[in-house]
Amino acid sequence: MALFRTSSLLSGPLEPADPEEAKKTPITREEIALVHAPRGPIAEQFRSLRNSVQALNPDGAPRTLVLTSAVAGEGKSVAAINLALALTEVPGTRVLLVDADLHRPSLEGYLGLPRRQGLTELVRGACPIDRAIRQTSANNVWLLGAGELPQNPSELLGSERMRTIIAQFKQRYTYILIDTPEALTISDASLLGAQADGVLLVVRLNATPRHLVEQTYNLLEGLGANVLGTCLTGAGIASDGERYAKR
Ligand SMILES: Nc1ncnc2c1ncn2[C@@H]1O[C@H](COP(=O)(O)OP(=O)(O)O)[C@@H](O)[C@H]1O
Ligand SMILES: [Mg+2]
Known part of the structure; x- marks a missing residue:
């Protein structure tokens, strides 16, 4: 029996993005x-996270940051967007948001945009960079959506072409924020984390068991990732904020 992904069955092949279309949304x-x-x-906490990220990068050199978490639903995608907006409050900072959650992409949804060709097509060489990346309505924030969901995301994300593309992004953007699936059950985040300049571990306060966070930290560091710290999310976190220290 052949298995098909429901999304592609229902929607058909994705269209290339119009680079201008998202600016008005x-x-x-x-x-x-x-x-x-x-x-x-909450906005202040993301500014504080932004300040910590910048403090680690005083020269403002282009940096790739992977956002991941131990388990699903901890707030990675929302955190990626908030951090992008906080980063671009600093004049001259250009941020590319990359949806590398090829299992459950959500950045387009959170930004109110239609699904378009994106990372998958770009890595496959099926779509040029200018038809894959959209400028958003937020000044200096660009988006590369996930695109079609491939049968084997790890193969795509671990490919030589993926590395080349990330190197190209670093010539155009100050920060490349890479949203990924949860690290404990899907290997993609570890794969990307090991290649990135840093990893932020998103942790939902009072929800994620501590031992799972530690397990994720050890997994990522064991594979060579540079885990910069944790980004705490969740309601009522006003007094605590995010911790941001390398252990
Ligand atoms: N700061 C926040 N405030 C309110 N709700 C949030 C916040 N961050 C995440 N959520 C909610 O938590 C759920 C999961 O968030 P999401 O960022 O999609 O998680 P992940 O990408 O880790 O799977 C969503 O329903 C989202 O609306
Ligand atoms: Mg997500």
């Missing part, structure tokens, strides 16, 4: 604190 989701409540405590 405002970001409206409540989770995106930098837009929805820019003076609130």
Whole structure:
């Protein structure tokens, strides 16, 4: 029996992105604190995370950062968008958000954009960079969506071409934020984390068991990733914020 992914059956092949189409779509989701409540405590926490990221990179050299977590649903994708917006509050900072969660992509959804060709097609050489990346309505934030979901994401993400593409991104953007699936059950985040300049471990407060966070940390570091610290997410985190220290 042949198995097909429901998404491609229902929607057909994805169209290439119009690089201009996203510029007029405002970001409206409540989770995106930098837009929805820019003076609130959650936005401030992302600014503080931004400051920590920048403090580790005083020269402002182009950097790739992977966001991952131990288990699903901890707030990686939302954190990636908030961090992108916080980073671009600093003049001259250009951020590319990459949806490398080829199992459950969500960045386009959070930004209110239609699914288009993206990372998969770019790595396969089926779509040029200018038709895969869209400028968003947020100043200096660009998006590379996931594109078609491949049968074997790890093969694609671990390919030589993926490395070449990331090197190209570093010539154009200051920060490349790579959203990935959870690290404990899917190997993609470890694969990308080992290649990136740094990894941020997203942890939902009072939800993720501590031993799973430690297991994830050890897994990533064991594979050569540079885990910069944790980004704590979840309601009511105002007084705590994110810790950001290499252990
Ligand atoms: N800062 C936040 N405030 C409110 N809800 C959030 C926040 N971060 C994440 N969420 C919610 O948690 C769920 C999972 O978030 P998401 O970023 O998609 O997780 P992941 O990418 O880790 O799977 C979503 O329903 C999202 O709306
Ligand atoms: Mg996600």
